[in-house]
Amino acid sequence: MVPTDPHLFRLPADGEDRPRLLGSYAPESGLHFWPRRKRCPVSRTPVRDVELGPAGTLYAWTFLHVPRMGKVSFGDTGGYAVGQVDLPEGVRVQAPLMGSQQDWSIGDQMALTLFPVGTDDDGHELVTFRFEVLR
Amino acid sequence: MTSRMGRRVFVVGVGMHPFGNQGIPATDMGYVAGVSALDDAGVDFPEVGALYNGYIGGGITAGVHVAKDLGLTGLPVTHVENASATGSSAFGEAVHAVAGGRVDVAMALGFDDMNRMGGLGRSGRRGLGAEDVMLPAAFFAMWATRRMHEVGTSVETFAAIAAKNWNHARENPMAQRRADHEVTVEEVLASTMISYPHTSKMACAAGGGAAAAIVASEDVARRLGGPMIEVVASQQRSETYTDGHVFLGAVIGPAQMTRDTAADAYEQAGLGPRDLDLVQVHDAFPIEELVYYELLGICGDGEGDKLVVTGETSLGGRIPFSTDGGLTARGHPGGPTGLAQIHETVVQLRRAAGQRQVEGARTGLCHMAGAGSVCVVHILQRT
Numbered sequence: 001m002v003p004t005d006p007h008l009f010r011l012p013a014d015g016e017d018r019p020r021l022l023g024s025y026a027p028e029s030g031l032h033f034w035p036r037r038k039r040c041p042v043s044r045t046p047v048r049d050v051e052l053g054p055a056g057t058l059y060a061w062t063f064l065h066v067p068r069m070g071k072v073s074f075g076d077t078g079g080y081a082v083g084q085v086d087l088p089e090g091v092r093v094q095a096p097l098m099g100s101q102q103d104w105s106i107g108d109q110m111a112l113t114l115f116p117v118g119t120d121d122d123g124h125e126l127v128t129f130r131f132e133v134l135r
Numbered sequence: 136m137t138s139r140m141g142r143r144v145f146v147v148g149v150g151m152h153p154f155g156n157q158g159i160p161a162t163d164m165g166y167v168a169g170v171s172a173l174d175d176a177g178v179d180f181p182e183v184g185a186l187y188n189g190y191i192g193g194g195i196t197a198g199v200h201v202a203k204d205l206g207l208t209g210l211p212v213t214h215v216e217n218a219s220a221t222g223s224s225a226f227g228e229a230v231h232a233v234a235g236g237r238v239d240v241a242m243a244l245g246f247d248d249m250n251r252m253g254g255l256g257r258s259g260r261r262g263l264g265a266e267d268v269m270l271p272a273a274f275f276a277m278w279a280t281r282r283m284h285e286v287g288t289s290v291e292t293f294a295a296i297a298a299k300n301w302n303h304a305r306e307n308p309m310a311q312r313r314a315d316h317e318v319t320v321e322e323v324l325a326s327t328m329i330s331y332p333h334t335s336k337m338a339c340a341a342g343g344g345a346a347a348a349i350v351a352s353e354d355v356a357r358r359l360g361g362p363m364i365e366v367v368a369s370q371q372r373s374e375t376y377t378d379g380h381v382f383l384g385a386v387i388g389p390a391q392m393t394r395d396t397a398a399d400a401y402e403q404a405g406l407g408p409r410d411l412d413l414v415q416v417h418d419a420f421p422i423e424e425l426v427y428y429e430l431l432g433i434c435g436d437g438e439g440d441k442l443v444v445t446g447e448t449s450l451g452g453r454i455p456f457s458t459d460g461g462l463t464a465r466g467h468p469g470g471p472t473g474l475a476q477i478h479e480t481v482v483q484l485r486r487a488a489g490q491r492q493v494e495g496a497r498t499g500l501c502h503m504a505g506a507g508s509v510c511v512v513h514i515l516q517r518t
Binding site: 034065066086 | 270273277280281327329335379380381382383384457
């Protein structure tokens with residue numbers, strides 16, 4: 001299994017059931033960021049690598065029916081959802097959501113999960129990350 | 136952060152090629168718009184001291200090739216690209232070239248075809264990565280669902296804004312979408328769902344087109360004659376950090392960017408939102424126009440919906456928005472879009488807008504947001 005964006009997230013480690021996002025923390029400003037920053041964009045001070053997630057609160061969402069100006073074909077899936085999820089560290093993450101628009105409401109608890117999107121040149125399964133509602 | 140202008144700058148000429156899906160090369164449309172603006176100004180191309188071309192999909196040096204069609208005068212030609220705000224930024228560069236004394240006459244020329252462009256810069260693999268699924272339609276739709284949650288805005292309000300702009304475009308010969316009937320809220324809601332709650336008739340019209348503007352010093356503008364249309368503010372910003380900052384998949388920066396850029400522009404012009412007679416905004420989706428009512432200070436936060444209900448932002452209302460149909464219906468080819476706003480505002484301030492004329496128009500604001508993190512605001516005033 002290979003992540004589509006290894007600079008954005010990592011696969012679950014042994015004993016974990018969910019992926020983690022790869023972010024930054026700036027001790028001087030006390031701010032977390034995702035994706036990783038080269039330095040704190042607010043205080044211009046050094047950052048260190050941290051892992052974020054896997055759970056947060058749904059801030060906003062939509063369901064895409066037509067891939068307008070996009071490259072991804074929906075095929076026979078009928079579309080997909082995208083949401084913004086606020087993590088406890090103060091980071092807002094925009095990512096696809098699992099399910100249909102009846103499955104969640106703003107304020108719901110969401111958690112990261114993996115989603116298969118095909119195979120790479122070597123035949124390995126490619127996976128990206130999405131959020132799913134926690135019940 | 137506020138930009139300053141060393142000397143007064145006036146718009147002396149504007150020109151356009153109609154927007155739409157006409158199958159015409161963008162550079163050919165650029166030539167038409169450029170010549171149209173020169174003719175409008177009464178300026179021969181050798182008098183233009185600098186040319187700023189705005190295009191997103193034209194390829195390397197496309198702007199220089201258009202300049203060769205206009206004339207081999209040796210003038211400096213510069214390519215400006217700032218996503219949707221490309222034309223606005225090109226106009227800003229032309230304005231500052233005159234304001235700073237570099238030249239007495241400068242031209243901004245935008246041309247593009249949105250249907251022939253590649254996607255935004257991305258980092259994922261094979262178009263399967265996280266950024267490839269973050270489409271503009273999704274980003275602004277999330278503004279809309281959050282607004283519905285916080286303020287209680289209805290889908291009918293979004294549809295009413297779109298219908299208004301479709302109907303404004305009916306009187307604009309340059310518009311891509313010219314309906315042969317009064318477009319209704321019901322019709323907008325019944326069109327294909329793009330990204331909840333936005334339907335296809337709420338989404339901006341993607342096509343081709345071109346637009347141009349010529350700006351000049353006060354001496355040149357007075358020599359050329361005609362109404363004096365002054366650029367009283369020219370401001371541009373990128374984003375600053377806000378709570379809930381989204382770095383990945385944020386099509387444009389935080390909404391606060393518009394409030395800050397507008398504040399810069401009002402300060403520079405010595406004007407406020409109450410002084411405006413008409414406004415053009417980046418209405419790629421109706422949620423944008425709705426929040427820009429508030430971010431530009433036309434009304435208080437959370438009060439934008441009332442302006443739609445009362446018709447205050449329609450032609451004939453207190454402060455008409457998107458008088459030429461906006462991105463919704465006039466269209467959004469990319470590079471020329473911001474210059475089409477300048478074109479519309481100048482035509483309005485000249486009192487030459489025909490059926491869509493804003494009575495007594497004296498001051499107009501043009502706002503554009505661009506992908507990545509760009510906001511440009513210009514204020515034009517008949518002086």
